[in-house]
Amino acid sequence: MLLHNARPTRIVMWYGGRQWDGASEIRPGRKGGTEQGPGIYCTNHYLAARKYAKEEGQVRKLELEPRLLLESAALPLQTVEKFVRENTPKRAHKPLLDGLRKASSESDLSKRNLIGEAPHCPAESILNLCVEAELAHGARGLALATLFIVNGIDASLQRINGDEVWGVIFNPACIKSSTPADPDHVDAEHYQLPDPLLSLEQGS
Structure with a gap:
């Protein structure tokens, strides 16, 4: 879903995964384990996060303030070609x-946040192509996350199915708070957090 010039505010998501001690960081992903790109994965569904945490992991509530979302930005074609x-x-x-080049020539970028000099291509194009080519894991995945960060893109949000939204955080610095979730104290009414895409669309 495209967020036309949406300015991200504070977004609340659930994280489910390995035990998280100290500052958050991006770790090199394994081949086949970065379907949405390199980064910290999160969701607005608590039960989905708990499933990914498994027995040895943990669930945390994250509050994010990304500068730009991948789906609202366009990068210079020259920059991604160099990458x-x-x-x-x-x-x-x-x-x-x-x-x-195909994405650059065929995409309507009139409502995107244009970064740098023209011509541009949708920022997610390089991510999608690298994922499809199985080139978004390991050191290459970290380089891809760095490409986004240095161009002001901190995260990606996509609706996966129904009302579930997945987030991928490229830049841990956009995480403003990270609170462990005690399963005994998470109310059922908070199992599904507000849809961040819907909130951004209404605020754009």
């Missing part, structure tokens, strides 16, 4: 570059 040449194997260059 491909410097961070992906040579065999992948042609399909990735062709895909980026």
